[in-house]
Amino acid sequence: MDGSLHQFQLFDYDMMIQDDYSFDQDAHLSSQNWFSSHQNISNNIRNIESKNPISTSASSDIKRKSGAMKKNPVDMGLRVAFRTKSKLDIMDDGYKWRKYGKKMVKNSPNPRNYFKCSSGGCKVKKRVERDRDDSAYVITTYDGVHNHESPNCMVYQMPSIVPIDGWTLEDSFTPSSSS
DNA sequence: CGATTTTGACCAGCGC
């Protein structure tokens, strides 16, 4: 195998989750650059997040835990779980994550890491856990939606931004009057 | 100096 096992494999990890958006099994990202896959995944994630039709709010018994209460079939905000093939934890999805806790889950001899978006106003949380059967895999669960674009704005974005014929960056004041 | 990371403690929900 290659030393770089940066294959991004999207699996419907909604085994127990009900309102989890499962992606298509794009396991063809083998010899592709992990970067390309990265963008793809990121795009997919954002897409799913955007199409968050959850707004039933049938019961107003929402506790302070907006994470994922199994109250009703649909109640939480957003949850995305992936299986990523990586030797180490997942890098950054283009966002900055700050680790805010580590916990040992009984389900696996491996610790679970809790990450939070360090961007202002962004309270998105990420949960990273190593697979129990495949230590080469890591389960990355994203919770929430980003309020800002990725600080890593890579590749083409915003085609127009300068061609604005109306900007007088010159001295708009004092057209011609010196001391 | 600031941001970030690390570990522990604390709290809340659920089960029994």
Added chain:
DNA sequence: GCGCTGGTCAAAATCG
């Protein structure tokens, strides 16, 4: 009611 698990926050330490 107690115990357990899971999750979050906080203080201190470290890195850049």
